Amino acid sequence: MERNLFAEGLGTLILVMCGIGTGIMGMGLAGGSLALTLFAVAFATGLILYLLITILGPISGAHLNPAVTLYLLIQRRIGGAYAMCYIAAQVIGALLAVLLTHAMFGLPLIQTATTARTGANLWLSEGVATFGLMLTIAGAMRHAPAQLPALVGAWIASAFWFTGSASFANPALTLARSLTDTFTGIQFAHVPAYIAAQLIAAVLAAVTLPKLFSR
Numbered sequence: 001m002e003r004n005l006f007a008e009g010l011g012t013l014i015l016v017m018c019g020i021g022t023g024i025m026g027m028g029l030a031g032g033s034l035a036l037t038l039f040a041v042a043f044a045t046g047l048i049l050y051l052l053i054t055i056l057g058p059i060s061g062a063h064l065n066p067a068v069t070l071y072l073l074i075q076r077r078i079g080g081a082y083a084m085c086y087i088a089a090q091v092i093g094a095l096l097a098v099l100l101t102h103a104m105f106g107l108p109l110i111q112t113a114t115t116a117r118t119g120a121n122l123w124l125s126e127g128v129a130t131f132g133l134m135l136t137i138a139g140a141m142r143h144a145p146a147q148l149p150a151l152v153g154a155w156i157a158s159a160f161w162f163t164g165s166a167s168f169a170n171p172a173l174t175l176a177r178s179l180t181d182t183f184t185g186i187q188f189a190h191v192p193a194y195i196a197a198q199l200i201a202a203v204l205a206a207v208t209l210p211k212l213f214s215r
Contacts (some may be wrong), residue, residue, distance in 0.1 A: 001082070005089040007060035011052045012093035013100070015064050016176050018048040020101045023183030037183055038160060046157030053149035062149075065170040066090055067202040071134050074206035087172075094176035102180065113178050113185030117165065118193065125165035126197040127204075132159060133169050134205035142213040171195040 022044040026037030049064075056062040061078075063069045066087045073083040102109045136155040140148035159167035168174045168186075174195055178188040186194065 001085070004060040004082075005085055007056045008063060008086050009089040009093035009096075011056045011060075011062055011064045012090040012172055013097040015045070015048060015052060015170075016094045016097035016173050017101045018044050019173065020098065020177070020180050020182060020184050021104065024101070024105050024107075027183050038166065041166075041184065042157045042160035045160070046153040048153075049156055050149045050153040053152055057149065060086070064090060065133075066172050067130050067170060067198045068133070068137065070199060071137070071202045071206045074203065075210070090172040091175065094172040095179070098176050098179045107182075111179060111181040111185075113181050113187050115181075115185045115187060116190065117186045118190040122165040123193050123197040125163040126168060126194050127201040129156075129159045129163045129165065129167040129169040130198040130201035131205050134202060135209060138205070138209045138213050165194070168194060169198060171198050174198070 019041055022041045023037060026040035030036035030040070052064060053062040056064075061072070063072065063086055069078065069083050069086045069090070072078045073080065078086070098111075099109050102111065132155055133152065136151050137148065140151045144151065156167060156169065159169065168177070171194075174186065174191055177184050177186045178191050
């Protein structure tokens with residue numbers, strides 16, 4: 001259990017650090033170009049997901065995302081006590097990632113995001129991004145388990161570009177982004193709606209996808 005929780009916390013830390021750090025570096029090197037920075041974040045996030053799921057999957061399953069843990073809990077692939085501990089580890093790892101990333105770039109460690117991200121279109125986008133992530137996981141587990149890391153990375157990297165919200169699709173990451181006033185930030189007041197959309201999508205996926213991928 002301790003090894004699993006360490007893997008979940010460390011993996012989520014690296015994932016969140018990748019997203020926030022790439023956003024900071026991208027804005028600096030791209031001269032403020034939003035398109036180039038978004039491309040950089042999507043590309044780096046897709047790669048880091050492939051890496052993390054490959055090396056941590058055999059240890060903890062590499063959920064790295066409370067929505068994924070909730071999905072697997074409903075699917076009865078993980079117990080309730082384990083799920084709660086996983087989510088706690090993920091959230092702690094995500095919050096520590098903010099501090100570590102700010103420290104690496106010489107920024108104030110404690111920040112409050114000012115970027116407004118709200119509206120029904122963005123909530124819908126988060127639902128689509130999260131449901132698609134669960135669809136990818138379910139399909140890969142059923143038909144191509146060896147390719148799951150690459151497929152998850154491909155979905156998230158792609159969803160950055162075709163969803164209006166740029167595909168957070170992760171409650172722990174969403175919460176962490178409220179503590180960074182950089183490219184990837186989101187006002188804390190707008191976090192609950194994002195997380196609600198993500199969790200609703202995870203529940204919907206857990207209810208519907210077994211019918212699609214039944215043996």
